[in-house]
Amino acid sequence: MKKVVTLAMGNGGIENMELIQKTIQRHLQNEYLTKAEDATPLPPLENPAFTTDSFTISPIFFPGGDIGKLAIAGACNDLAMMGAKPKYLSLSFIIEEGFSLRDLEKIVRSMKKELSINGAWIVTGDTKVVPKGSCDGVYINVSAIGERVISSSQENIAVGDRLLVSGDIARHGAAIFAGREGIELANSIESDCNSLWPIVEELIEADIEIKAMRDATRGGVAAVLNEWAMATNTTMEIEEGRLSIDEGVQGICEILGFEPFVLANEGTFMIVVDQNDAMRAQEILQKHNPHAAIVGEVSDSYPGRVTLQSEWGTKRFLDMPTGEILPRIC
Amino acid sequence: MKKVVTLAMGNGGIENMELIQKTIQRHLQNEYLTKAEDATPLPPLENPAFTTDSFTISPIFFPGGDIGKLAIAGACNDLAMMGAKPKYLSLSFIIEEGFSLRDLEKIVRSMKKELSINGAWIVTGDTKVVPKGSCDGVYINVSAIGERVISSSQENIAVGDRLLVSGDIARHGAAIFAGREGIELANSIESDCNSLWPIVEELIEADIEIKAMRDATRGGVAAVLNEWAMATNTTMEIEEGRLSIDEGVQGICEILGFEPFVLANEGTFMIVVDQNDAMRAQEILQKHNPHAAIVGEVSDSYPGRVTLQSEWGTKRFLDMPTGEILPRIC
Numbered sequence: 001m002k003k004v005v006t007l008a009m010g011n012g013g014i015e016n017m018e019l020i021q022k023t024i025q026r027h028l029q030n031e032y033l034t035k036a037e038d039a040t041p042l043p044p045l046e047n048p049a050f051t052t053d054s055f056t057i058s059p060i061f062f063p064g065g066d067i068g069k070l071a072i073a074g075a076c077n078d079l080a081m082m083g084a085k086p087k088y089l090s091l092s093f094i095i096e097e098g099f100s101l102r103d104l105e106k107i108v109r110s111m112k113k114e115l116s117i118n119g120a121w122i123v124t125g126d127t128k129v130v131p132k133g134s135c136d137g138v139y140i141n142v143s144a145i146g147e148r149v150i151s152s153s154q155e156n157i158a159v160g161d162r163l164l165v166s167g168d169i170a171r172h173g174a175a176i177f178a179g180r181e182g183i184e185l186a187n188s189i190e191s192d193c194n195s196l197w198p199i200v201e202e203l204i205e206a207d208i209e210i211k212a213m214r215d216a217t218r219g220g221v222a223a224v225l226n227e228w229a230m231a232t233n234t235t236m237e238i239e240e241g242r243l244s245i246d247e248g249v250q251g252i253c254e255i256l257g258f259e260p261f262v263l264a265n266e267g268t269f270m271i272v273v274d275q276n277d278a279m280r281a282q283e284i285l286q287k288h289n290p291h292a293a294i295v296g297e298v299s300d301s302y303p304g305r306v307t308l309q310s311e312w313g314t315k316r317f318l319d320m321p322t323g324e325i326l327p328r329i330c
Numbered sequence: 331m332k333k334v335v336t337l338a339m340g341n342g343g344i345e346n347m348e349l350i351q352k353t354i355q356r357h358l359q360n361e362y363l364t365k366a367e368d369a370t371p372l373p374p375l376e377n378p379a380f381t382t383d384s385f386t387i388s389p390i391f392f393p394g395g396d397i398g399k400l401a402i403a404g405a406c407n408d409l410a411m412m413g414a415k416p417k418y419l420s421l422s423f424i425i426e427e428g429f430s431l432r433d434l435e436k437i438v439r440s441m442k443k444e445l446s447i448n449g450a451w452i453v454t455g456d457t458k459v460v461p462k463g464s465c466d467g468v469y470i471n472v473s474a475i476g477e478r479v480i481s482s483s484q485e486n487i488a489v490g491d492r493l494l495v496s497g498d499i500a501r502h503g504a505a506i507f508a509g510r511e512g513i514e515l516a517n518s519i520e521s522d523c524n525s526l527w528p529i530v531e532e533l534i535e536a537d538i539e540i541k542a543m544r545d546a547t548r549g550g551v552a553a554v555l556n557e558w559a560m561a562t563n564t565t566m567e568i569e570e571g572r573l574s575i576d577e578g579v580q581g582i583c584e585i586l587g588f589e590p591f592v593l594a595n596e597g598t599f600m601i602v603v604d605q606n607d608a609m610r611a612q613e614i615l616q617k618h619n620p621h622a623a624i625v626g627e628v629s630d631s632y633p634g635r636v637t638l639q640s641e642w643g644t645k646r647f648l649d650m651p652t653g654e655i656l657p658r659i660c
Contacts, residue, residue: 006654012548012594013651037484038408038544039381039476044374051369052420052473056458056465078368090382090473094424124473128386130658134466135386143382143420143454143473146369154367214368218342264342321343324336328460 003101010095010129020127023101024093027108028115032088032123040124042088047148049084051075054141058328060103062179064171064191067140068110070266073195074217074330075142076118080197081213081269082153083204084146086120092141093127099137107138117195120144150204156211157232162278163296164271166199167192167289168244169221173263174252176329183255189248194267199288208281209274216268217330219321222261224270225306226320235299238318241311244291261308262321264329272298333431340425340459350457353431354423357438358445362418362453370454372418377478379414381405384471388658390433392509394501394521397470398440400596403525404547404660405472406448410527411543411599412483413534414476416450422471423457429467437468447525450474480534486541487562492608493626494601496529497522497619498574499551503593504582506659513585519578524597529618538611539604546598547660549651552591554600555636556650565629568648571641574621591638592651594659602628 009019025033032040055071065073076086091111095104115121175191177183196215203210214224221243225236245253245260253260268289273281278294285292301307306318339349355363362370385401395403406416421441425434445451505521507513526545533540544554551573555566575583575590583590598619603611608624615622631637636648 007657008652008654010548010657011651011653011655012550012553013592013653013655015652016548017650038411039379039414039474041412041478041481041483042375042378042380044376045372045378046374048372048375048378048475049369050372050418050420050475051454052422052471053456054422054424054458054471056424056460058464081368082371084369088380090380092382092384092471092473094384094386094469124381126383128384128658128660130386130466133463134388134658135469136460136464139424139465139469141382141384141422141471141473143422143471144369145378145380145475148371151371153371218340218346220342223342262343320347321341322338322345323341323343324338325341325343327337327340328458328464330458 005095005097005099005101005129007097007129007131010127023105024108027112028122030121032121036124045147049079049082049146049148051078052143053078054139055330056139056328057330058136059179060137062191063175063188065193066107066110068107069114070193071140071142072111072114073193074266075144076120077196077215079144079146080200081215082148083150084148086118086144086146086197088123088145089120090143091122091125094135094139095129096135096137097129097132114195118197150210152210152213154212154228154231157228157234157272157298159234159298159300160275161211161272161298162275162294163236164281164285165243165295166285166292167268168246168291169265169268170245170249170260170263172266173326173329174249177256177326178252192265192267196267196269202284203281206280206284208277211272213269213271216265216270218264220262220264221270222318222321225318229306230304233303235302236296236306237299238296238308240308242293242295261318262325335425335427335429335431335459337427337459337461340457353435354438357442358452360451362451366454375477379409379412379476379478381408382473383408384469385660386469386658387660388466389509390467392521393505393518395523396437396440397468398437399444400523401470401472402441402444403523404596405474406450407526407545409474409476410530411545412478413480414478416448416474416476416527418453418475419450420473421452421455424465424469425459426465426467427459427462444525448527480540482540482543484542484558484561487558487564487602487628489564489628489630490605491541491602491628492605492624493566494611494615495573495625496615496622497598498576498621499595499598500575500579500590500593502596503656503659504579507586507656508582522595522597526597526599532614533611536610536614538607541602543599543601546595546600548594550592550594551600552648552651559636560634563633565632566626566636567629568626568638570638572623572625591648592655
């Protein structure tokens with residue numbers, strides 16, 4: 001018989017303890033989790049940064065990852081983008097009655113792997129079970145505390161800075177859509193879902209003057225660039241031809257009728273560096289993904305806007321995304 | 331026309347920004363939230379404690395509170411129980427498409443009120459919208475960072491210590507059940523949902539030697555006492571007659587066939603103090619709730635067990651709760 005999560009496993013009693021101990025804690029054990037009571041005491045933090053992310057992705061398992069990998073990578077990436085080393089994470093499950101215990105364990109194992117890539121620990125947790133039809137399988141919240149090593153922030157962005165992207169874009173959104181709709185393509189598309197702290201650490205160690213970073217998740221590259229342009233009242237000038245898009249991803253975009261600029265990424269980020277460091281930053285990024293590139297620069301020509309220059313030299317504005325763009329991609 | 335949350339409001343684009351700014355941030359604004367990017371930089375923390383809690387309660391609005399009040403109080407109480415002053419909170423919504431914007435705003439207003447009672451701030455957030463049928467209205471995760479003022483922990487519990495309860499028990503579980511089933515009682519039952527930091531602060535300021543505290547949420551008083559007994563290999567000896575139970579709550583318990591000891595509380599806690607401080611602690615607690623009482627003591631008669639002595643002197647074991655105890659009470 002298939003073992004599944006039952007309502008009793010969310011009761012705060014014996015079955016709840018067993019679920020937590022046997023399926024979750026067993027894989028994530030560490031000295032902090034051992035000490036966890038209502039809250040977990042942590043060592044002092046000098047320059048803490050804090051973030052939260054809930055994950056409701058469908059399907060839960062997708063080419064290139066699953067909700068567990070995504071939850072850890074996603075929350076840790078938010079810290080990495082602020083120049084913070086991921087350290088202490090909370091993990092909260094909302095599980096639908098009847099969810100497979102084997103799938104839950106698979107998700108927890110993915111988390112374990114991703115935690116070790118980030119050098120981070122789950123230090124506190126919570127598990128709720130809701131009746132059938134009150135959740136779609138499993139939802140996960142990860143909140144994360146990190147220590148800031150550098151002060152990257154959109155506040156540092158200045159005219160003349162260079163804009164880089166860490167790889168080819170739109171793979172996560174395209175992979176989720178393909179998986180959800182059962183679209184089979186000759187070259188199956190994998191999500192870019194990945195932890196970014198190791199790359200960020202390499203950039204920091206190479207003394208690259210990082211101004212700002214942001215992973216291009218919901219709303220894609222278009223959302224990041226527009227947020228930066230609006231927040232700093234500058235112009236993000238992008239050369240379209242410098243952005244790489246996988247052929248299969250391009251195909252999915254055509255089916256969807258979406259521009260790849262608005263599709264989500266989960267392991268690809270935009271970075272703003274001082275112009276003198278752009279070439280070195282590109283070299284480091286390209287070691288991880290050959291499609292990483294300097295894609296544009298910050299100017300003051302159209303304050304608060306993003307411009308996209310085609311390979312033929314024509315320019316257009318890239319707007320903030322609007323409407324229903326693939327729900328539940330994260 | 332009733333204004334509702336749409337899938338587009340979770341897109342990472344314009345509609346998403348509007349939802350967050352107009353309905354959520356507007357009420358919760360503070361200097362940290364203003365600076366929030368992917369993660370929020372925080373001041374140094376000397377003795378941090380960290381906790382997380384997801385709330386899936388049904389009904390969302392109940393006598394004595396709503397999911398917003400509960401989420402802030404619940405997460406802050408986890409910190410308070412570890413002797414930590416609640417400070418920086420994350421707030422993550424999973425909202426079902428079609429959920430009333432007015433109800434969402436009502437929830438956010440409740441949060442604001444409860445935040446000010448705790449002297450805490452929302453410093454980072456996330457909002458996801460899922461299609462109809464993938465969530466029951468709204469689920470909320472709050473993760474919270476506090477500064478520990480004292481080191482209360484079950485590790486401090488020793489034989490001879492006194493056990494106190496901060497008020498009458500089982501009101502939250504009974505109120506939720508009554509609300510859900512539409513049971514009308516002459517004296518309508520209100521949840522005890524409340525923030526505990528102000529009481530804890532008073533105990534600390536009075537120099538009470540607090541050994542351990544725990545709010546008796548899921549699994550009720552029975553779960554807390556059993557966890558302490560097991561973790562410390564001591565016996566929690568309780569005199570049944572010293573625990574107060576409201577008449578209406580008692581009635582609901584009879585309908586449910588539950589013992590009030592297993593029903594959830596959301597503003598009532600158990601506290602272990604040095605025997606010399608028990609009377610003073612009781613006095614302080616009784617200022618807030620006249621039903622607060624010294625209810626027993628820690629012994630070594632049955633290691634790892636909880637005993638309940640009736641008013642006629644007979645003793646029985648109170649076990650760790652098991653089975654389906656009212657799902658979705660928090």
